[in-house]
Amino acid sequence: MRSRPHRLERLPEQYFTALLARVASAAAEDGEPVIDLGRGNPDVPPPPHVIEALARAAGRSDTHGYAPFAGIASLKEAIVERYRTVYGVDLDPAREVALLPGSKTGLIEFAQVTTERGGTIVLPDPGYPDYRSAVALAAAELALLPLLGDGRPDWDAAPKEADALYLNYPSNPAAVCAPPGVFAEMIERAHSMDAWVLHDFAYGDLVFDGRRPQSFLAEDGAREVGLELFSMSKSYGMAGWRLGFALGNAELVARIEDLQNHAFAGIFRPVQEAGVAALTGPQETVEERRALYEARRDRALAALAGLEARSEGSFFVWLRLPDGVTCERLLEEHRVAIAPGEGFGATGRGWARLSLATPDERLDEGLERLRAALELESG
Numbered sequence: 001m002r003s004r005p006h007r008l009e010r011l012p013e014q015y016f017t018a019l020l021a022r023v024a025s026a027a028a029e030d031g032e033p034v035i036d037l038g039r040g041n042p043d044v045p046p047p048p049h050v051i052e053a054l055a056r057a058a059g060r061s062d063t064h065g066y067a068p069f070a071g072i073a074s075l076k077e078a079i080v081e082r083y084r085t086v087y088g089v090d091l092d093p094a095r096e097v098a099l100l101p102g103s104k105t106g107l108i109e110f111a112q113v114t115t116e117r118g119g120t121i122v123l124p125d126p127g128y129p130d131y132r133s134a135v136a137l138a139a140a141e142l143a144l145l146p147l148l149g150d151g152r153p154d155w156d157a158a159p160k161e162a163d164a165l166y167l168n169y170p171s172n173p174a175a176v177c178a179p180p181g182v183f184a185e186m187i188e189r190a191h192s193m194d195a196w197v198l199h200d201f202a203y204g205d206l207v208f209d210g211r212r213p214q215s216f217l218a219e220d221g222a223r224e225v226g227l228e229l230f231s232m233s234k235s236y237g238m239a240g241w242r243l244g245f246a247l248g249n250a251e252l253v254a255r256i257e258d259l260q261n262h263a264f265a266g267i268f269r270p271v272q273e274a275g276v277a278a279l280t281g282p283q284e285t286v287e288e289r290r291a292l293y294e295a296r297r298d299r300a301l302a303a304l305a306g307l308e309a310r311s312e313g314s315f316f317v318w319l320r321l322p323d324g325v326t327c328e329r330l331l332e333e334h335r336v337a338i339a340p341g342e343g344f345g346a347t348g349r350g351w352a353r354l355s356l357a358t359p360d361e362r363l364d365e366g367l368e369r370l371r372a373a374l375e376l377e378s379g
């Protein structure tokens, strides 16, 4: 049998698949049920009117053939209107928006459409593990850009030239929002490195403590250097539906649509129509969801008082483990799972990511176990 192609050999272990397997194997052993605070899977469903729109569209006979490959115009118009009203950004729906079957797909596609084999892609460290998969699948070289304490990249560590640069605010796993001036720096560095920029905005609306959502595209010059990815998964609880957008640079949007014309055949039309309902219908649930995560964040930080822990946005808390404590031990001995920081990059060693996308009762029970395991005073 022929060996696996080189690109697949380069893929890292899929971090979340491996994490789920470790949690499942611990759960299969005798003992208390495991509480999983490792996984970031939204626990609140989409608003009812969105589910009704899906059901209505699926009940029609004209929605089951191939949808237009590039998507229906009303969905592109709906996301453009949202960008205008929520983020103060004006986009051209015909040229500056591509639909994605989930923004995760866009992470992989961005590398494909910007970088030749052997080119360089710069990733944040710590960062979302699937960015590394994008580098491997493009047969590109990886350069890491450490994030400093406030989430700002350590630009001194950046290569002089690169093909692509990925950044992500609010960030997973570090849970920091964009520090002041960082978007302008990204644009400046993109020009000096001659790199395309991808800003991953998956947690864009989930910001805490009175912060306002901040789109990269609101920065002057952003659309000349790259794209922003918006996800329906977190703002509307539609993670399983697989719907997202790439917005900004018209040349890159065209390249992504071209790639998708070859690799996919559009997104199920009822999902697109329900996406329109989500984006144009009542928006209260976006704020309710944000406030729910913020309240959980407050409970988590109170329970973990005494540890170095932070969360300005996203639905995660990023915390430093006390010396000698490992996530493996917490799982095996205390039956609570959190995601080990080193899986997000070398700077994550000694840290861990706790997910707030967990129903309140389970979150509280998980926090209680962590507090006991880490011998923290009552929060």
Ligand SMILES: Cc1ncc(COP(=O)(O)O)c(C=O)c1O
Pocket: 040, 101, 102, 103, 104, 105, 128, 168, 171, 172, 200, 202, 230, 231, 232, 233, 239, 243, 244
């Ligand atoms: C930082 C980040 N980017 C992108 C994604 C992908 O989101 P989706 O493909 O559901 O739009 C996730 C999902 O967890 C994420 O955490």
